[in-house]
Amino acid sequence: MTLKEIAKEAGVSPMTVSNVVNRHDSKVSEATRKRVQAVIDKYGYVPNMSARSLSSTRSRIVALVMPVPVSEDQVSQMATIDPALAEAAKNVLTGHYISTMVGFLESKLKNLGYYTMLRSYYRAEEVLELQRNWKMDGCIVLMPQIYDAENRLILTRSSCPVVMLDRFYPDLPMLSVGSDDYHGGYLAAQTCIRYGHRKFAFVCTGAPDMIDQSTIIRERYQGYLAALRDACIPAEDCMVLGFRDSLTGGRSCGRHILSMKPEVRPTALVVTSDSIAIGAVAALKSGGLRVPEDISVIGYDDLPMAALVSPPLTTVSQDLDAKASAAAALLKMRIDDPGMAADRIILDVKVAMRQTVGRAPGT
Amino acid sequence: MTLKEIAKEAGVSPMTVSNVVNRHDSKVSEATRKRVQAVIDKYGYVPNMSARSLSSTRSRIVALVMPVPVSEDQVSQMATIDPALAEAAKNVLTGHYISTMVGFLESKLKNLGYYTMLRSYYRAEEVLELQRNWKMDGCIVLMPQIYDAENRLILTRSSCPVVMLDRFYPDLPMLSVGSDDYHGGYLAAQTCIRYGHRKFAFVCTGAPDMIDQSTIIRERYQGYLAALRDACIPAEDCMVLGFRDSLTGGRSCGRHILSMKPEVRPTALVVTSDSIAIGAVAALKSGGLRVPEDISVIGYDDLPMAALVSPPLTTVSQDLDAKASAAAALLKMRIDDPGMAADRIILDVKVAMRQTVGRAPGT
DNA sequence: CTGAAAGCGCTTACAG
DNA sequence: CTGAAAGCGCTTACAG
Secondary structure: OOHHHHHHHHOOOHHHHHHHHOOOHHHOOHHHHHHHHHHHHHHOOOOOHHHHHHHOOOOOEEEEEEEOOOOHHHHHHHHHHOHHHHHHHHOOOOOHHHHHHHHHHHHHHHHOOOEEEEEEEOOHHHHHHHHHHOOOOEEEEOOOOOOHHHHHHHHHHOOOOEEEEOOOOOOOOOEEEEEOHHHHHHHHHHHHHHOOOOOEEEEEEOOOOHHHHOHHHHHHHHHHHHHHHHOOOOHHHOEEEEEOOOHHHHHHHHHHHHOOOOOOOOOEEEEOOHHHHHHHHHHHHHOOOOOOOOOEEEEEOOOHHHHOOOOOOEEEEOOHHHHHHHHHHHHHHHHHOOOOOOEEEEEOOEEEOOOOOOOOOOO | OOHHHHHHHHOOOHHHHHHHHOOOHHHOOHHHHHHHHHHHHHHOOOOOHHHHHHHOOOOOEEEEEEEOOOOHHHHHHHHHHOHHHHHHHHOOOOOHHHHHHHHHHHHHHHHOOOEEEEEEEOOHHHHHHHHHHOOOOEEEEOOOOOOHHHHHHHHHHOOOOEEEEOOOOOOOOOEEEEEOHHHHHHHHHHHHHHOOOOOEEEEEEOOOOHHHHOHHHHHHHHHHHHHHHHOOOOHHHOEEEEEOOOHHHHHHHHHHHHOOOOOOOOOEEEEOOHHHHHHHHHHHHHOOOOOOOOOEEEEEOOOHHHHOOOOOOEEEEOOHHHHHHHHHHHHHHHHHOOOOOOEEEEEOOEEEOOOOOOOOOOO
16 A cells, blocks of 8 residues: 555545655644544555665664674684684673663664664764665664774764763764763772772773773773872772673682782772673672671672672662664654754762672771 | 666676675676676675665564563662662663573574564554564564463564464464473472472462463463372472562462471472572571472473572473574564464473482471 | 646666 | 666655
């Protein structure tokens, strides 16, 4: 059933049916609208979006794009070198953060009248091509942690509005939604400081040099340092460690802490990931240290499991529902008003106080 | 840049460019192909998929559709009645199983040359409309656990090939991919039986009557019963419990077990979800029972955290990568050969032996 | 408020 | 192997 056929049946022009379908109510008299709508309902007419996209300037499709660490053709050879990385390349939705964000975004976008296309990519070029393939109305980039060059290409060469999550380039006009990682890092350290801690380890994902590579980690680290400074704790007394962002990585972290002499061992771990924090707590416990009596740990993300592990993990928590809402709303504003200025939304974070942070030993 | 402009530039007809773009190599001489390709590369020409969809019979889009438990307009009122349900309706990707499957599927579909559209739905009608909106090449239904009537509508009225995951209707010609839940239930019970257990509780998600409502749960239960039968354990000696599928639901389960008199308490819990199993273990431990010395627990799904909780959870494990591959491949086969017969793929499961199943007390 | 015409950028037969 | 014509099902100006 096509627009034309509906028009014929209702005794009006295709244009009028189009106006009814698109709810341009001011352009159609109420009587005509009802008559046409009746015919539409009778035949269960559904518009052809391809035709609509082709003849108009928009598609109503928003792309949710996510980088993969390894290209498709490299996956098999990578499997022998770094199996975990190869696995990650086969599935971009294994993490709690990204899958939750995608779920919320689909819901928000649907409510705003958009279709959601999901796409993993290795090169920015793939994203740009996708946008042009479908005349995308908009594009949301998730987890653009690593590839700065690719991110910049997407931002500068995009053929549609882009909202980038968790990443901001001051020198580029862009739309971004992030959370206040600086404040998160500050709060994490401050929470421990209030319990008397003065010997810290900052534990981040990846190698310790991630602090230089990832904006997120850097912000958290800067916030953490600021809290130390405000409490007159010399940063030299504290260490920075890096482990793979997984429960297993966390266990390595815990074992590493256990291997240290008690006199140099930190009394508080400020960790940039709950997975690592939880893994670390487990390893510390099985190594004979009590959490939080002997050592305190604070995580980041507030994973669902954070509240259940034993002891329940104290962690920095962000509102992913609000983040997705903000991203979708920002994108829609930009789509509706192409002249809109660059904008950056930063959502606040809070500490979910639970039981892995306690009084520093001997205080 | 359009096909036509490329054609003009290359001095050929649009049709020839089309044949080059679509790699109909037999229809173009190698010399022409090269010349045209050079122009395509020079201008970075990208085909317009809307135009292609409109003029051809296919769109290359596959829809990944997932039911939500509450319709959009009911969410706010539902929030007061059942907050957890309202939350679930706002995000279909909170569970590990579904988000992992979506991640794998996107990757497989991309490799097969399809675009992935993600969509949550409350009524089958939404899915049918979406299919027609975009002339979908195919559709994969995830987690169709609950709404049989809606599932049947999708299967019978779909305008494109459909693969349904984890659900099969013997009376309908359909394509389905599932895992061997019967065998999973059997293996779970058998594992405990081998450790001398004879007093069981079967713990499922939702109310105990889920066994009648969900094919998956029913299959697992039947397999479980078969294992009891094979070991000459009267099913009357065993109980069936139901809890919400979450860590919190699992804690309720654990507390319920703790409230029972030791003489009637089961010595082994066969649980249809790792979340419940892990929550239950945590509650049992804090209630003073030792796992597995006093009570054994076996879960289902092999969540990433299952291996890390303490003690590591013994659980039934399925290969989600293989499942996604099978679903994507099956769908492609059906798209390429519309006359293909109905088919059902059932993947096997295995037990991940860890430390929550041990000798039955007093054996 | 309503309509006739043109066109969006491809592909599908049909010729040659 | 290559091309000219028609058409997919809408929307966008432009008239009236």
